[in-house]
Amino acid sequence: MRSRLALGVVLGLLVPHVAGAQSAELLSRADAETLARVTPLLQAAARDSLPLRALESKVLEGVTKGVPADRIGNVVSGLADEFRAARAALRDQLPDAALRDGEIVAVATAARQGVGVEVSRSLWASRAGDGSLEVPVTVLGELVRRGVPVARAAEVMAHVVGTSVPLPVAAQIPGKIDGAVGAGASPGTALASALRALNIPNPPNRPQGKGRRPGG
Amino acid sequence: MTKRDEFFDSDEFSGSGEERRTRELLATLRRDVSAPSELRSAVMREISSARPPVWARAVSWWIQPHPVQVRPAFAGLALAAVIAVVALLPRTERPVVGTAGTDAVGVVTRFVLVAPEASSVTVTGDFASWNQQGIELQDLRGTGIWTTDVSLPPGVYQYTFIVDGTEWRTDPTAVSQVDDGFGRANSVVIVSPEGAA
Numbered sequence: 001m002r003s004r005l006a007l008g009v010v011l012g013l014l015v016p017h018v019a020g021a022q023s024a025e026l027l028s029r030a031d032a033e034t035l036a037r038v039t040p041l042l043q044a045a046a047r048d049s050l051p052l053r054a055l056e057s058k059v060l061e062g063v064t065k066g067v068p069a070d071r072i073g074n075v076v077s078g079l080a081d082e083f084r085a086a087r088a089a090l091r092d093q094l095p096d097a098a099l100r101d102g103e104i105v106a107v108a109t110a111a112r113q114g115v116g117v118e119v120s121r122s123l124w125a126s127r128a129g130d131g132s133l134e135v136p137v138t139v140l141g142e143l144v145r146r147g148v149p150v151a152r153a154a155e156v157m158a159h160v161v162g163t164s165v166p167l168p169v170a171a172q173i174p175g176k177i178d179g180a181v182g183a184g185a186s187p188g189t190a191l192a193s194a195l196r197a198l199n200i201p202n203p204p205n206r207p208q209g210k211g212r213r214p215g216g
Numbered sequence: 217m218t219k220r221d222e223f224f225d226s227d228e229f230s231g232s233g234e235e236r237r238t239r240e241l242l243a244t245l246r247r248d249v250s251a252p253s254e255l256r257s258a259v260m261r262e263i264s265s266a267r268p269p270v271w272a273r274a275v276s277w278w279i280q281p282h283p284v285q286v287r288p289a290f291a292g293l294a295l296a297a298v299i300a301v302v303a304l305l306p307r308t309e310r311p312v313v314g315t316a317g318t319d320a321v322g323v324v325t326r327f328v329l330v331a332p333e334a335s336s337v338t339v340t341g342d343f344a345s346w347n348q349q350g351i352e353l354q355d356l357r358g359t360g361i362w363t364t365d366v367s368l369p370p371g372v373y374q375y376t377f378i379v380d381g382t383e384w385r386t387d388p389t390a391v392s393q394v395d396d397g398f399g400r401a402n403s404v405v406i407v408s409p410e411g412a413a
Contacts, residue, residue: 025345054342058397061346061374065384067398075397102371109372109394135408138372142392167408174391 026056030063037073041080050083051101082108089117094124102134110141119154126158135171136161142174147187156191159203169198322367323407327375329353329387332360334379341375341402343368350378370409374402 023042027035038059045055055076062072086108090099107120120137127133136157143153160170176194177187185193195202268276327339338350343366353362374394377385386393390403 057342057346061396061402062398064340064346064348065396065398065400071398078397106372131409132370134372135370135406138404138406145392171391171406171408 023056026059029060031069034059034063034069034072037069038076041073041076045080045083048084048087050080050087051105054083054101054105055080079108082111086111086117086120090121090124093118093121097124100132100134102132103137106134106137106141110137110144113141113145115141115144115150115153119150122154123158123161127161128163133161135167139170139173143177143191146174146177146181146190148177148191149188152188152191155203156195156200160200163201165200169200172198173200322369323409324365325368325405325407326363326365327351327353327377327387327405328389329362329377329379329385330360331362331377331379331385334360334362336380337362338378338381339364339366339375340378342373343375348378353377368405368407370407373405373407375405376400376402 030038042052042055042059046052058076058079059072062075067075083104087099087104090097090104090107107117110120111117115137120140123133123136123140127136139160140153140157143156144150148156156173157170159165173191173194176197177190180190180193181187329337329339331337334355337353337355339353340346340348340350344350351364351366353364355362374396375387377387379385384400386401387403387405391406392404393401394404396402
């Protein structure tokens with residue numbers, strides 16, 4: 001009983017400090033009008049377990065860039081809706097998965113680039129470990145944004161997360177595609193060229209190339 | 217008089233050879249025996265040399281368990297005081313800029329902008345709370361190539377350069393440029409667990 005009381009006292013002193021730390025910078029930098037506009041949005045986002053830091057960061061970005069309060073509110077509201085949709089779709093099919101904020105942001109961003117949430121979600125089924133899928137989902141979105149067909153991009157990234165392709169190597173795929181496209185290749189050809197250049201083996205249902213160690 | 221004294225005074229005991237040997241033994245035992253003078257100093261020398269040095273005793277004091285009595289009320293007040301001091305300390309921004317090895321958690325990510333005409337370049341973004349002061353880049357060789365190394369946890373970040381304090385400029389070498397929603401564009405950097413792209 002006494003230990004519970006002590007724990008309650010300590011938590012009572014600590015929790016407000018910790019909770020306030022997240023928005024202290026926002027409170028000090030945003031004007032009253034902006035705060036009035038975004039506070040209800042952030043409170044709703046917190047209730048829905050959305051990536052709060054990403055939303056606060058967008059507010060701070062708007063403040064620094066001198067954007068009017070109303071426009072900041074509209075952008076943050078739209079972003080929160082995207083996060084909410086991404087989280088709901090992931091949670092629906094992956095009820096037991098521990099979703100990281102970065103993953104939700106990546107899925108929402110990829111959706112804006114033309115990758116359906118159900119496609120991003122397929123990476124969860126393919127991954128070998130329990131590492132974050134923020135980077136793979138982001139790369140998936142970048143491939144599609146560069147014109148690689150969604151199915152092909154998803155196939156490649158499923159292979160990446162399911163095998164031992166190091167993430168720093170996978171993260172170079174978009175840049176390599178840019179180089180090949182700049183030289184006149186189509187996105188599909190550029191992707192194949194990028195995979196070859198990075199020594200990433202073709203996905204299993206594709207003809208296997210001479211495999212060296214990825215990135216080696 | 218005890219029975220033992222009576223025995224020694226008795227005729228049975230006196231006059232016997234036993235008496236003589238006993239008296240000699242008693243005389244020997246009663247003789248004053250003093251230790252040689254050097255024995256005392258030798259013994260003390262041995263004792264003091266067996267005593268561990270001060271530092272060893274100090275270490276031992278910290279290692280050995282000591283019974284401590286605490287009044288719960290005072291302990292609670294002390295804990296509350298510590299928490300209050302921590303809560304009231306002015307919060308300082310942890311410097312983000314670093315070189316390789318300064319932050320075991322982060323991945324050192326290099327930002328580069330070629331801007332020969334610039335007199336100052338900073339970078340700001342998600343990782344710098346979009347602070348306008350941002351993180352300064354250096355043109356160490358005076359060649360117009362501005363660089364800085366920033367230690368970042370793995371993740372995906374949006375950022376932009378600020379040239380001469382006023383001009384927002386995207387990174388032409390970034391993996392991607394995205395609409396910032398405010399009518400401008402941000403650059404994107406992917407920081408994977410072992411390096412940036």
